[in-house]
Amino acid sequence: xxxxxxxxxxxxxxxxxxxxxxxxxxxxxxxxxxxxxxxxxxxxxxxxxxxxxxxxxxxxxxxxxxxxxxxxxxxxxxxxxxxxxxxxxxxxxxxxxxxxxxxxxxxxxxxxxxxxxxxxxxxxxxxxxxxxxxxxxxxxxxxxxxxxxxxxxxxxxxxxxxxxxxxxxxxxxxxxxxxxxxxxxxxxxxxxxxxxxxxxxxxxxxxxxxxxxx
Amino acid sequence: xxxxxxxxxxxxxxxxxxxxxxxxxxxxxxxxxxxxxxxxxxxxxxxxxxxxxxxxxxxxxxxxxxxxxxxxxxxxxxxxxxxxxxxxxxxxxxxxxxxxxxxxxxxxxxxxxxxxxxxxxxxxxxxxxxxxxxxxxxxxxxxxxxxxxxxxxxxxxxxxxxxxxxxxxxxxxxxxxxxxxxxxxxxxxxxxxxxxxxxxxxxxxxxxxxxxxxxxxxxxxxxxxxxxxxxxxxxxxxxxxxxxxxxxxxxxxxxxxxxxxxxxxxxxxxxxxxxxxxxxxxxxxxxxxxxxxxxxxxxxxxxxxxxxxxxxxxxxxxxxxxxxxxxxxxxxxxxxxxxxxxxxxxxxxxxxxxxxxxxxxxxxxxxxxxxxxxxxxxxxxxxxxxxxxxxxxxxxxxxxxxxxxxxxxxxxxxxxxxxxxxxxxxxxxxxxxxxxxxxxxxxxxxxxxxxxxxxxxxxxxxxxxxxxxxxxxxxxxxxxxxxxxxxxxxxxxxxxxxxxxxxxxxxxxxxxxxxxxxxxxxxxxxxxxxxxxxxxxxxxxxxxxxxxxxxxxxxxxxxxxxxxxxxxxxxxxxxxxxxxxxxxxxxxxxxxxxxxxxxxxxxxxxxxxxxxxxxxxxxxxxxxxxxxxxxxxxxxxxxxxxxxx
Ligand SMILES: Cc1cc2nc3c(=O)[nH]c(=O)nc-3n(C[C@H](O)[C@H](O)[C@H](O)COP(=O)(O)O)c2cc1C
Numbered sequence: 001x002x003x004x005x006x007x008x009x010x011x012x013x014x015x016x017x018x019x020x021x022x023x024x025x026x027x028x029x030x031x032x033x034x035x036x037x038x039x040x041x042x043x044x045x046x047x048x049x050x051x052x053x054x055x056x057x058x059x060x061x062x063x064x065x066x067x068x069x070x071x072x073x074x075x076x077x078x079x080x081x082x083x084x085x086x087x088x089x090x091x092x093x094x095x096x097x098x099x100x101x102x103x104x105x106x107x108x109x110x111x112x113x114x115x116x117x118x119x120x121x122x123x124x125x126x127x128x129x130x131x132x133x134x135x136x137x138x139x140x141x142x143x144x145x146x147x148x149x150x151x152x153x154x155x156x157x158x159x160x161x162x163x164x165x166x167x168x169x170x171x172x173x174x175x176x177x178x179x180x181x182x183x184x185x186x187x188x189x190x191x192x193x194x195x196x197x198x199x200x201x202x203x204x205x206x207x208x209x210x211x212x213x214x
Numbered sequence: 215x216x217x218x219x220x221x222x223x224x225x226x227x228x229x230x231x232x233x234x235x236x237x238x239x240x241x242x243x244x245x246x247x248x249x250x251x252x253x254x255x256x257x258x259x260x261x262x263x264x265x266x267x268x269x270x271x272x273x274x275x276x277x278x279x280x281x282x283x284x285x286x287x288x289x290x291x292x293x294x295x296x297x298x299x300x301x302x303x304x305x306x307x308x309x310x311x312x313x314x315x316x317x318x319x320x321x322x323x324x325x326x327x328x329x330x331x332x333x334x335x336x337x338x339x340x341x342x343x344x345x346x347x348x349x350x351x352x353x354x355x356x357x358x359x360x361x362x363x364x365x366x367x368x369x370x371x372x373x374x375x376x377x378x379x380x381x382x383x384x385x386x387x388x389x390x391x392x393x394x395x396x397x398x399x400x401x402x403x404x405x406x407x408x409x410x411x412x413x414x415x416x417x418x419x420x421x422x423x424x425x426x427x428x429x430x431x432x433x434x435x436x437x438x439x440x441x442x443x444x445x446x447x448x449x450x451x452x453x454x455x456x457x458x459x460x461x462x463x464x465x466x467x468x469x470x471x472x473x474x475x476x477x478x479x480x481x482x483x484x485x486x487x488x489x490x491x492x493x494x495x496x497x498x499x500x501x502x503x504x505x506x507x508x509x510x511x512x513x514x515x516x517x518x519x520x521x522x523x524x525x526x527x528x529x530x531x532x533x534x535x536x537x538x539x540x541x542x543x544x545x546x547x548x549x550x551x552x553x554x555x556x557x558x559x560x561x562x563x564x565x566x567x568x569x570x571x572x573x574x575x576x577x578x579x580x581x582x583x584x585x586x587x588x589x590x591x592x593x594x595x596x597x598x599x600x601x602x603x604x605x606x607x608x609x610x611x612x613x614x615x616x617x618x619x620x621x622x623x624x625x626x627x628x629x630x631x632x633x634x635x636x637x638x639x640x641x642x643x644x645x646x647x648x649x650x651x652x653x654x655x656x657x658x659x660x661x662x663x664x665x666x667x668x669x670x671x672x673x674x675x676x677x678x679x680x681x682x683x684x685x686x687x688x689x690x691x692x693x694x695x696x697x698x699x700x701x702x703x704x705x706x707x708x709x710x711x712x713x714x715x716x717x718x719x720x721x722x723x724x725x726x727x728x729x730x731x732x733x734x735x736x737x738x739x740x741x742x743x744x745x746x747x748x749x750x751x752x753x754x755x756x757x758x759x760x761x762x763x764x765x766x767x768x769x770x771x772x773x774x775x776x777x778x779x780x781x782x783x784x785x786x787x788x789x790x791x792x793x794x795x796x797x798x799x800x801x802x803x804x805x806x807x808x809x810x811x812x813x814x815x816x817x818x819x820x821x822x823x824x825x826x827x828x829x830x831x832x833x834x835x836x837x838x839x840x841x842x843x844x845x846x847x848x849x850x851x852x853x854x855x856x857x858x859x
Contacts, residue, residue: 044546086737090706175709177699
């Protein structure tokens with residue numbers, strides 16, 4: 001079993017574990033939004049879990065690294081923190097901060113990261129850019145809030161895992177990218193009414209069952 | 215493979231080659247003039263189809279016999295449609311004509327083919343040295359080029375495989391089939407060939423990794439996605455000499471042990487798709503592709519895949535996803551495609567130019583190739599040089615030639631005698647270099663060091679009327695739209711960069727914007743998942759580094775030094791020059807912002823003016839009375855516009 005040193009703490013983990021998982025399992029938190037242990041291929045899209053590894057020139061996402069014996073890792077250097085904060089501020093610059101009226105208030109991953117990074121939820125550095133409209137009600141059972149979504153892709157992954165094929169998908173490009181859905185018109189073939197895996201896995205409350213809101 | 219097989223191989227190929235030579239001889243020796251017309255997309259866009267039709271019709275009308283030979287593109291876009299007329303009976307050598315419109319075609323049939331007068335005023339030059347007409351080789355646009363990849367482009371018919379074979383085509387495939395794969399890879403390694411898709415990864419090394427990768431099935435992909443705005447090197451090569459690329463692919467496939475290959479071409483290149491598809495078909499018919507190539511035990515199927523024109527799909531992992539039927543989104547590397555690529559199989563992805571370099575390397579040897587270019591970047595570079603330059607087009611030069619030589623000697627300098635402002639290299643991932651870096655040699659390392667990038671061959675030359683802030687804004691607008699939306703830094707970060715740049719060009723910039731531009735750019739470069747995000751800030755960063763005074767003028771003085779940013783300029787008429795009674799500007803103003811002053815000259819109503827500049831174009835050159843100023847509050851008020859009723 002590889003032994004490694006993370007922030008001067010020695011940890012021992014199973015061979016083949018990702019560095020991020022190894023840290024989380026040993027009580028060392030690294031901010032992350034898109035990582036799921038059950039993904040074969042980490043999506044590495046939220047760009048939050050940067051760490052520094054001795055011997056590597058630049059900070060690197062810990063979800064894409066497999067642990068190696070004698071690895072020396074730092075999770076809180078200046079350059080790592082700078083990336084954490086910038087990524088987080090970018091996400092907040094497109095986030096409609098309205099925690100009081102959000103059903104995941106106090107359970108939200110963004111609140112947790114804000115606290116951890118000591119970054120206010122209303123960032124001063126970047127202009128706020130929100131999408132219009134604020135809510136997408138196209139789906140017969142789900143409402144989607146694009147200005148909450150961090151596009152981590154967990155909902156797509158979990159839907160595919162459970163149903164073999166995902167009802168949810170990324171749509172549009174660039175800044176306009178959103179989560180959208182297939183097969184909405186044929187309600188009878190949708191498993192969504194009785195399934196809430198996507199709602200449950202969403203770290204930021206961007207998906208919600210219509211009836212839950214009423 | 216045993217020698218008996220080699221004998222068979224040579225025998226089968228000799229028969230094909232003999233047929234090619236027979237056809238070539240018949241064409242050459244036919245006692246009639248030959249008309250070679252450049253028919254690639256660039257030629258067609260300039261009217262080559264009409265030119266061809268005019269030749270055909272006039273020949274028929276006047277009952278003149280001649281052979282029309284459609285060829286690809288020689289890369290001289292400024293001169294399209296380009297035609298070579300070989301009329302031995304006239305006593306003249308074969309002649310290059312430029313800008314041969316349908317009318318010129320008719321005239322050339324009558325005056326040159328019929329009467330023997332070559333019409334000197336339309337000649338670019340002779341194709342060979344002779345005593346009658348200066349050869350094109352006296353022209354630096356020709357003699358300073360070094361053609362390796364594009365040697366046959368514009369001289370052979372891309373839709374006739376025998377034309378390529380008669381020029382020695384496919385003989386390197388025959389040769390490598392008699393060698394062991396490691397011999398081939400060693401030769402490619404020794405040549406020092408680096409990938410022409412942008413990053414410059416050593417090709418031999420990539421092939422070696424793929425050869426050793428575990429897997430029963432291996433795949434070769436030719437990357438012809440070519441998404442850089444204004445770049446068209448790969449398209450031209452595929453349209454002008456597809457077989458050289460296919461031969462390179464077949465050699466690669468044999469070397470790494472692949473039996474499947476894909477040419478990934480964007481669907482916006484319909485002619486390239488058509489020509490490559492036809493080329494594959496012809497090669498299969500002759501047994502040069504398909505099952506048991508030339509009676510050997512080597513099989514190779516090549517398919518064409520049409521991409522939907524997303525810039526990010528040129529990135530290798532996104533390209534693979536897109537072939538697999540998914541949304542074109544890049545993945546984290548490693549694993550690299552050579553370990554786990556298309557459908558999970560080890561995959562070599564190479565650019566069109568990389569693959570097309572392979573047959574000449576094997577023909578002439580690694581040492582020959584190393585003799586061209588520089589130590590760390592051997593061989594040639596192909597650029598599509600566009601923008602404010604006299605002789606725009608595709609240029610193939612030895613690596614190491616300086617930007618100055620390329621822009622000023624080979625491409626004839628800046629149009630309209632204007633001053634050089636900057637050159638943008640490497641497309642949206644590249645950078646803008648200023649005049650003091652014109653002596654930078656063109657090679658992978660020097661360009662990267664200067665803050666630009668070799669990229670895959672896009673080069674935009676800009677004159678003094680270009681606003682560098684606006685150029686950065688243009689490229690960020692592109693990358694931001696083409697971002698796949700997957701990762702935070704690229705999706706949201708480039709959007710903020712764009713917004714800041716937009717503010718600057720509108721005169722709404724603040725002091726802190728420049729710092730934010732820089733620091734956010736640095737973070738996007740380090741934080742992004744794929745090459746698109748990692749390089750997207752380059753146009754902003756380099757222009758900020760080399761043209762900081764222009765940025766500051768936009769922020770501090772609300773002034774656009776190039777007089778380009780509409781929000782920061784104003785037009786007025788110099789009344790000493792303005793001609794009394796002339797209405798040229800007033801009639802073309804789309805918003806009726808031009809009014810007549812009390813002494814019957816003209817004035818601009820600044821409230822109405824949309825700064826389109828039409829009046830400047832319309833003002834007759836003998837008056838040249840329209841002026842632009844920045845910042846806009848400097849505009850002299852000559853007379854107030856009359857109240858509109
Ligand atoms: C955003 C992006 C776009 C790219 N577009 C192209 C392209 O159009 N053509 C190309 O050959 N390589 C492109 N590349 C580079 C490919 O990922 C890959 O490195 C290349 O095809 C490898 O071929 P080479 O080794 O012959 O250079 C692109 C890379 C990025 C990040």
